[in-house]
Amino acid sequence: MINNGISIENAAQMLLDADNILILCHKNPDGDTLGSAAALMYALKAKGKVCAVACHDIIPAKYDFLGIEVYENQFVPEFVVAVDVADQKLLGDSMAAYSADVDLCIDHHPSNTGYAKYVCCDGKLPAAAQLMYSVVVAMGAEIDVNIANSLYTGLMTDTGCFKFSSTTAETHIVGAELLKCGAQHNFISERFFMSRSKKTIELEKYALNTMEYFFDDRCALIVLTKDILDKVQAQPSDIDGISAIPRSIEGVDVGITIRQINDSTFKISVRTTERANASEIAQGLGGGGHTRAAGCEVICSLEGAKNAILREVETALCR
Numbered sequence: 001m002i003n004n005g006i007s008i009e010n011a012a013q014m015l016l017d018a019d020n021i022l023i024l025c026h027k028n029p030d031g032d033t034l035g036s037a038a039a040l041m042y043a044l045k046a047k048g049k050v051c052a053v054a055c056h057d058i059i060p061a062k063y064d065f066l067g068i069e070v071y072e073n074q075f076v077p078e079f080v081v082a083v084d085v086a087d088q089k090l091l092g093d094s095m096a097a098y099s100a101d102v103d104l105c106i107d108h109h110p111s112n113t114g115y116a117k118y119v120c121c122d123g124k125l126p127a128a129a130q131l132m133y134s135v136v137v138a139m140g141a142e143i144d145v146n147i148a149n150s151l152y153t154g155l156m157t158d159t160g161c162f163k164f165s166s167t168t169a170e171t172h173i174v175g176a177e178l179l180k181c182g183a184q185h186n187f188i189s190e191r192f193f194m195s196r197s198k199k200t201i202e203l204e205k206y207a208l209n210t211m212e213y214f215f216d217d218r219c220a221l222i223v224l225t226k227d228i229l230d231k232v233q234a235q236p237s238d239i240d241g242i243s244a245i246p247r248s249i250e251g252v253d254v255g256i257t258i259r260q261i262n263d264s265t266f267k268i269s270v271r272t273t274e275r276a277n278a279s280e281i282a283q284g285l286g287g288g289g290h291t292r293a294a295g296c297e298v299i300c301s302l303e304g305a306k307n308a309i310l311r312e313v314e315t316a317l318c319r
């Protein structure tokens, strides 16, 4: 358990006392890390602070509307805050200069390693954006349309449009508050849920054609090889939704997506129903995450990666 945990009020005060603030997102950034970072950026700017957002990867174009100011050495950071980042490794190599010295982490991963000096984490929340809403309110910042859109993006993307089991009444209440403050819910859902890139469709075609079933069809597995990813010229954002496919099949309790990074590195994403624990499966191979969605990375052959994750799945299904 994290022993350097602090309250929302303390986190808010710490941010109000700071200046020249660098906000860090996790690598392969998603709507939650970027939305939470953008919201914090706008709240801090409204409080007269100098701040900017840094990420190991280039921010995908579909997030341009958030209007994130990217850090380009425009100031010397005096305070570093990571949002939605469970482990300093997830900051990525290019953030190495900051990763050992993160002052505050605002997160919602039960697996948070406590790497930051202070951690404000609620592992029960479906999105870091839900916690960030409370932090921004505690900072006394007005929820303007920019903050509302940013937080709504985080809420919506991390809850799969308020559908995942982690969604609570409180999540909807925060969502409703954001709508009152001008969040453009239809614009955001069109962007993230009602349209897919052609590259995504190409990858889905391939994934569906090569899907395999295991353990009386309770596990479905797809592999995205480097060959197909290169052929399609897929960006990380084109791959986002694919890991939801195997688990969406009737009767499947564990959906596995193996993505090849290079000859011997494979990223494995695990999605489960309530009949299996994704986090435990991923932890078996040194990864982590949430109960229904988790991931890990293995260094071996494709066959080795498959066998290793299937062993963990088998154990989980026997529990």
Ligand SMILES: [Mn+2]
Binding pocket: 032, 033, 084, 108, 126, 127, 128, 158
């Ligand atoms: Mn998140």
